[in-house]
Amino acid sequence: MSFTALHPERGRLDATLTGLGQDLPWEGIYRARPRIRLTCPECGHGVHAKLSPRRVRYFAHDPGRSPHCQLSLESADHHLLKRVLAESIRRAGWSADLEVPAPDGSWRADVMATSPSGERRMAWEAQLSPISGDDIQMRTDRYSAEQITCCWVSSRDRVPWLRTVPGIAVTPAHLPEVVEGWMVHDGVVSFGPRRGAWARVGDVTLPAFVRWVLGDGLIFHTIGRRYRRIHLPGSNATVRCSAGWTTQRSIDAESAHEAMRQRQEAAKHVRQERERKAAERREQMERDRQRQEDERHRAEVEERNRRTRIEWERQSAAWEAEHREELRRQRQQAHLQELARLERDRQEQAAAQQW
Ligand SMILES: [Zn+2]
Numbered sequence: 080m081s082f083t084a085l086h087p088e089r090g091r092l093d094a095t096l097t098g099l100g101q102d103l104p105w106e107g108i109y110r111a112r113p114r115i116r117l118t119c120p121e122c123g124h125g126v127h128a129k130l131s132p133r134r135v136r137y138f139a140h141d142p143g144r145s146p147h148c149q150l151s152l153e154s155a156d157h158h159l160l161k162r163v164l165a166e167s168i169r170r171a172g173w174s175a176d177l178e179v180p181a182p183d184g185s186w187r188a189d190v191m192a193t194s195p196s197g198e199r200r201m202a203w204e205a206q207l208s209p210i211s212g213d214d215i216q217m218r219t220d221r222y223s224a225e226q227i228t229c230c231w232v233s234s235r236d237r238v239p240w241l242r243t244v245p246g247i248a249v250t251p252a253h254l255p256e257v258v259e260g261w262m263v264h265d266g267v268v269s270f271g272p273r274r275g276a277w278a279r280v281g282d283v284t285l286p287a288f289v290r291w292v293l294g295d296g297l298i299f300h301t302i303g304r305r306y307r308r309i310h311l312p313g314s315n316a317t318v319r320c321s322a323g324w325t326t327q328r329s330i331d332a333e334s335a336h337e338a339m340r341q342r343q344e345a346a347k348h349v350r351q352e353r354e355r356k357a358a359e360r361r362e363q364m365e366r367d368r369q370r371q372e373d374e375r376h377r378a379e380v381e382e383r384n385r386r387t388r389i390e391w392e393r394q395s396a397a398w399e400a401e402h403r404e405e406l407r408r409q410r411q412q413a414h415l416q417e418l419a420r421l422e423r424d425r426q427e428q429a430a431a432q433q434w
Contacts, residue, residue: 080158081150083178084117084126084138091120093177094128094136095165105136120178121187122148131155133256135162149187150178159255160205160234161189166258167289168192168203175203186221188229192293201293202229212243219244230292230299241266242322245299249285261285267297268309268323270332275340277302277320277333281312288324297324303337 082094086101092108093100099108108115109128117138119126125141137158140151161177168175172195179191188202202222206215215231222229231246238248247267252260267280267288291297301322302309309320 080129080137080139080153080155081119081121081126081178082137082158082161083120083150084128085120087116092117092138094138095162095175095177109136119144119148119150120180121150124148124151135159135256154207156234157189157205157207159251160207160232160249163255163258163261163285164190164203164205164232164289167261167286168293170258170286171290171293173201173293181221181225186218188222188227191227194293200227202227203289204229204231206231206233206240206246207235210240212240215240215244238265242320245322245324247288247324258286259284263288266324268300268302268320268325268329270306270325270329270336271310272332272336274310275336276308276310277306277323277325277329278310279312279318279320279323292324297326298330299323300325300330303333305337305340306333 084092084094086092086103086108089099089101089103091100092103094105099105105128108117109130114127117126117128118124119138119140122140122145124144126138127141129137129139131137135158140148144151165175165177168190171192173192174195176188176191176193178187178189180187186202189205190203192201192203193199204218219229219231229245231240231244233241233246233248234251235248238246240246241248247263248265250262250264252258252262254260261284262281263283263285264281265279267283268277269280270277288297299322302320307319307321308317309323310317
């Protein structure tokens with residue numbers, strides 16, 4: 080299904096616009112007899128005007144369509160989201176065209192928003208099917224090469240590419256046609272200067288979001304490295320988040336906080352440096368004191384050793400003298416004994432001679 084079709088005379092029809100964007104009543108093509116040859120802008124196959132059970136106008140491919148036409152493969156959810164985006168853009172005062180192809184066929188915007196002056200364009204992509212990070216980045220780059228900004232919109236709960244390219248996750252309204260009932264549940268953040276942290280904003284309607292983005296009130300911002308733990312609305316829980324749509328005021332508040340943090344960091348560094356130097360001085364004094372202590376101790380030991388040596392020398396000398404005296408006494412005694420022996424011998428010899 081699609082919202083656009085080519086009319087053989089009028090050209091491009093858009094089922095979401097009054098008069099199909101060509102001053103043509105819906106009845107002029109819906110079940111018109113004779114049948115008008117409408118074709119698919121994507122594959123050129125015949126299409127016919129149709130009404131959904133909820134009375135949404137769209138175009139369906141005739142039987143025997145090419146199995147590869149992207150427009151024919153898109154789901155009802157996808158179409159609903161495109162229609163809601165187009166409606167939100169138109170309410171913001173910009174024009175919205177659905178399923179707009181690039182002149183060279185390199186892209187096809189789900190909804191192309193054009194500013195009232197015609198100078199600015201922004202592509203809004205309803206992305207419900209899984210897409211790789213590389214693919215979505217490449218498609219975003221193709222738009223920016225032509226000065227077209229873009230926003231990717233998903234109504235899924237888990238959207239892995241949400242931070243890598245500008246995007247949001249939305250919750251459909253209870254009555255899907257009620258555009259104001261659509262809420263942006265992920266992708267919008269604000270910076271709380273007092274808390275010094277980002278928080279997810281949970282109460283933005285899709286039309287308000289679209290109006291703010293088109294009016295430059297919201298900018299896709301990459302969050303500073305130190306601020307990527309962000310708070311969830313109405314709780315103390317945090318999640319990691321590297322980017323989001325936010326106001327210039329929040330971006331400035333983050334910058335101011337970062338500057339303050341850096342000043343505090345610098346002051347802390349100065350303080351730590353001062354403390355480090357004081358500690359160094361204390362250590363130096365302690366080392367000096369220890370050295371003096373050591374020197375005094377060494378001097379004491381030396382003095383003690385000197386005295387011990389002197390005492391030892393004195394005792395040695397005394398022992399020496401004592402020893403010499405002892406030897407002298409022993410020699411004298413031996414001499415006296417020798418004299419006594421000689422005297423005994425002499426007396427014995429004299430006695431023998433008397434015999
Ligand atoms: Zn087709």
